[in-house]
Amino acid sequence: MTYRMPAEWTEHEGCLMAWPVRPDLWGDTLAEVKREYAAVARAIAEFEPVTMVAPPGHGDEARAHCGTGTGTGTGITVVELPTDDSWFRDSAPIFVLDGDGRRAGVDFRFNAWGRKHSPWDADDRISGLLLEHLGTPAIRSEMILEGGAITVDGEGTLITTEQCLLHPNRNPEMTRQEIEAELKARLGVTTIVWLPYGGALDTETDGHVDGVCAFVAPGKVVVQLPADPDHPDYVRMRANRAVLEHSTDAQGRPFEIVDLPQAAFVEVDGREVEVGYLNFYLANGGVVVPVADHPEDAAALAVLAAAYPDRKVVGVRARVIAYGGGGIHCITQQIPAATQATATQADATQTTATPSAAARA
């Protein structure tokens, strides 16, 4: 079977999130960030079911915050599994589909964005537990990769940043060519576009692409492009844009580019943080966008509403999530809908046992 990572706009079975509990990350903002996570979950549950994973002992707290969902027949289910941190874009599996619509999950290694927050062993194991919980076959990769470091069009193209994927704190023993080969084998892509930069202020992830650009549709990309010449990314994002302007995708198409020029700097717990509008989540029929109670919010939402005319665009306050180093995309992971029944457990075991064959067959 050849597996391919579908684009985020492909129909979802639901969304995975993890409940935030880490005191050394959130400090005095922990109570507030729980309210923000719950609001994000409720907003997504209007579009698709949400599974909220809470560490053992925190399930009731998560349920109390999130409620049971208010959407059209959907809701929020809280499940207790051990986690360290709460950024499922990066620690949860990256789901792939084969040509018959059967789903598997790629379990890349996770080292807390280059060993930045210890411990990370539970987050390194969570992909396997989630796949077991979902009854979805696991494909192991020995490469360290966070989901926020890549974006795909589902038609063979993957965009990433050199700053992150070539950072010596991730896979220093792998060459660029070896990293490309592993991405191609595991995610079914054929063309990799390397942007030079992540965000200058993004010191947590070393430049995840989900702070830089996102696919809107095949051949169409929305790019963070701060209008203010004093913004630390003013020059960097223009260099990224130049790379996109002069690249083509896996189908040979040039990229149509939508600029997202807004930036929102706000103070959270005495620190200035940027709430990045680019770090949104595509739910079924929706775009759930971080906002900051900032004058730029409305213009950013308008850019995204024009880019996604067939989706409802919803802003959710994510100031404290930004304080923790990310946005709504960072704390979510879509489960694409399988169009055929998931493989049996016997298949799953076999797939797990021969990951290379499974990924390349």
Added chain:
Amino acid sequence: MTYRMPAEWTEHEGCLMAWPVRPDLWGDTLAEVKREYAAVARAIAEFEPVTMVAPPGHGDEARAHCGTGTGTGTGITVVELPTDDSWFRDSAPIFVLDGDGRRAGVDFRFNAWGRKHSPWDADDRISGLLLEHLGTPAIRSEMILEGGAITVDGEGTLITTEQCLLHPNRNPEMTRQEIEAELKARLGVTTIVWLPYGGALDTETDGHVDGVCAFVAPGKVVVQLPADPDHPDYVRMRANRAVLEHSTDAQGRPFEIVDLPQAAFVEVDGREVEVGYLNFYLANGGVVVPVADHPEDAAALAVLAAAYPDRKVVGVRARVIAYGGGGIHCITQQIPAATQATATQADATQTTATPSAAARA
């Protein structure tokens, strides 16, 4: 004294070159590259005196190839000193002037472009010997830096590439901020423009800026910008150009950019090599440009003639020099003319003994 590296167009006392003798680098092309080095030296000697440094025992051979110069009262002087390789842009001192026009030479550490060619101990020592030979005070820096990795306007601006200066094979123990601080302290610059990329094919230097862009005048830069979309640098150099377009120099000026779109691929000893027109040397009143006996030569020389209207532009065949990994800029190092007598030997010794004070006083 505050020292500042003058721009390459500042009047030179002369030019330093090193005679090529390394069989493991040149192989079957060694005889031919000696003819090319000699032709470069003779072309430069039409504009300014050349000192050709040959390893002990190779002086007569260098003299036989170079002759004694045919220019207007200038010539080529051959001096025997121990060297490993023959790329004085990178292993020779980087000369600086103080506010009174007194000259010193910064002796950065050299490790053969990230330990690529062993041994390199003689090339690491050659800056000290050259400064002693010239009677010019030495300022030691413990940072590894090659002259080809930087270009300056002499008015406070330095351009370099992240690919080279942040490469882990150079100064892995230094942060970007520490590297910036050392460049500022030693070379008297205040603004550093970081381009993301060197040339994709430049595997010898990991992306020296002297294959990417060069200052034409304060506020004006010529940029290699291959016209062919299939050129491996097509996208990369457009990203570099975007950085320059949106940056300002130390005086707050935007950069006027001259594009050099030509590329010359030729076969040398069974290998395809690119002869880079950007890797030229500014002699007194002249521009000495690598050419390849290639149809693109004339157009590239015309771009440079228009960029430097007050200088005579001369093409010198440098196909085998390109095979070795560089161009005419790589094999030369200008000695800016001191407008005051060089410091006495006593001063020189004192300066050497307290390099930090000398560089920062």
